[in-house]
Amino acid sequence: MDWNDENIKKAGLLARYLQGSLSEADEDELARWLEEDPAHEAFLHRIEERREESLDILSELKVDPAWEGVRARLVPEEPKRLFRIGRWLVASAVLLILAYTVYRPIQTKRKTQQNTVAVLADHDVAPGKEKAFLTLGDGSVLVLDELPEGAVQADAGIKLTKEKDQVSYLSGATPASGPIAYNNLTTPAGGYFRLVLPDSSRVWLNAASSLRFPVRFGDDERRVVLEGEAFFEVASQYSTDGRRKRFVVETGRGEIEVLGTRFNVLAYPNEPAAATLLEGSVSVSTGPQLSKVIRPGQQAVLDDRLTVKNVDVDEAVAWKNGYFHFRNRPLSEIARKLERWYGVEIDRAGVVGDKHFTCSISRDKSLSSVLKMLEQTGEYHFELKNGKVKITEAR
Numbered sequence: 091m092d093w094n095d096e097n098i099k100k101a102g103l104l105a106r107y108l109q110g111s112l113s114e115a116d117e118d119e120l121a122r123w124l125e126e127d128p129a130h131e132a133f134l135h136r137i138e139e140r141r142e143e144s145l146d147i148l149s150e151l152k153v154d155p156a157w158e159g160v161r162a163r164l165v166p167e168e169p170k171r172l173f174r175i176g177r178w179l180v181a182s183a184v185l186l187i188l189a190y191t192v193y194r195p196i197q198t199k200r201k202t203q204q205n206t207v208a209v210l211a212d213h214d215v216a217p218g219k220e221k222a223f224l225t226l227g228d229g230s231v232l233v234l235d236e237l238p239e240g241a242v243q244a245d246a247g248i249k250l251t252k253e254k255d256q257v258s259y260l261s262g263a264t265p266a267s268g269p270i271a272y273n274n275l276t277t278p279a280g281g282y283f284r285l286v287l288p289d290s291s292r293v294w295l296n297a298a299s300s301l302r303f304p305v306r307f308g309d310d311e312r313r314v315v316l317e318g319e320a321f322f323e324v325a326s327q328y329s330t331d332g333r334r335k336r337f338v339v340e341t342g343r344g345e346i347e348v349l350g351t352r353f354n355v356l357a358y359p360n361e362p363a364a365a366t367l368l369e370g371s372v373s374v375s376t377g378p379q380l381s382k383v384i385r386p387g388q389q390a391v392l393d394d395r396l397t398v399k400n401v402d403v404d405e406a407v408a409w410k411n412g413y414f415h416f417r418n419r420p421l422s423e424i425a426r427k428l429e430r431w432y433g434v435e436i437d438r439a440g441v442v443g444d445k446h447f448t449c450s451i452s453r454d455k456s457l458s459s460v461l462k463m464l465e466q467t468g469e470y471h472f473e474l475k476n477g478k479v480k481i482t483e484a485r
Contacts, residue, residue, distance in 0.1 A: 103119060124404075219280070221281030223278075234283060257283070258285075273305055293323075321355075346373070361423075364391045368386055414449070416450070434478060440481060
């Protein structure tokens with residue numbers, strides 16, 4: 091098979107991806123393709139971001155003439171030059187045509203359904219933004235997104251610096267002795283924030299989450315308490331006797347211990363906790379008798395038991411990189427993430443079963459854009475009104 095045929099095949103795969111109709115075999119093929127080259131994932135994101143525009147263009151296309159034009163471009167006078175420079179342009183054109191031919195039956199079916207898009211436009215919800223509260227040791231609360239940038243006076247003589255969506259505990263500014271004060275960084279639904287801890291470790295805190303931490307770490311270990319979701323980049327730090335300090339993330343279902351690494355922790359109260367490792371080494375435990383070490387590319391799930399599996403780490407950290415990225419995920423899980431990010435209530439009472447979706451979309455999109463994408467499968471209707479989303483089966 092030459093590269094032209096391969097591009098056509100991949101275009102069909104991407105068309106099925108965009109409409110959420112990938113088979114299990116398609117899922118594996120897409121994963122392999124994304125792993126081949128970082129440019130593939132970037133290309134997929136570009137297609138996703140231009141979904142609505144592409145569909146508008148396609149609605150005006152005459153399929154046969156457009157296909158003939160693409161076929162003509164697939165046999166250029168200088169094929170090697172086209173391969174180097176224009177193959178993504180050709181793939182995009184093929185994708186648009188295939189997406190149109192695949193999408194057209196669904197679009198026709200939806201013309202007989204309630205026009206929920208108009209409803210969404212009237213009651214849209216903006217995406218989350220930098221918003222957080224910092225509770226100091228004396229109980230006072232700072233609304234971080236309302237504070238001006240620059241130095242902020244905290245308790246126990248500790249100096250903080252606030253800039254845009256990040257608050258930093260100044261390295262070396264903490265007293266060496268005395269009582270240790272604890273602070274708590276909290277993000278509401280529809281909010282996120284970043285934190286630089288006193289040891290220079292960096293934390294990205296997702297929506298509806300909280301992190302409790304000391305304003306200075308002791309000489310034995312560094313321990314924080316998480317509820318919600320956070321991504322950590324842990325800095326190496328040593329005790330006075332030269333030992334490398336361990337860093338511990340405590341959750342309601344267990345602990346994650348690291349030395350120096352990058353990892354994601356999911357620890358919301360209403361779902362299983364999970365630690366996903368990108369780099370370094372992590373030990374996950376649910377008690378003194380049960381602990382497992384995971385390697386990069388693995389995820390430890392803390393539910394009724396402790397299990398370890400290989401995962402797509404890009405999916406686990408997509409939120410940090412500004413995307414919703416779901417690979418064969420159930421509607422119930424997607425609904426929870428949307429509730430937290432957009433600060434809405436989602437009613438699934440009218441839904442039977444838990445259909446799985448595969449999709450990727452920017453978290454900077456409004457809620458209506460995300461719901462519109464999910465609705466394109468033809469399985470569900472989404473009605474957004476007064477901060478609530480009602481999901482019903484399509485007829």
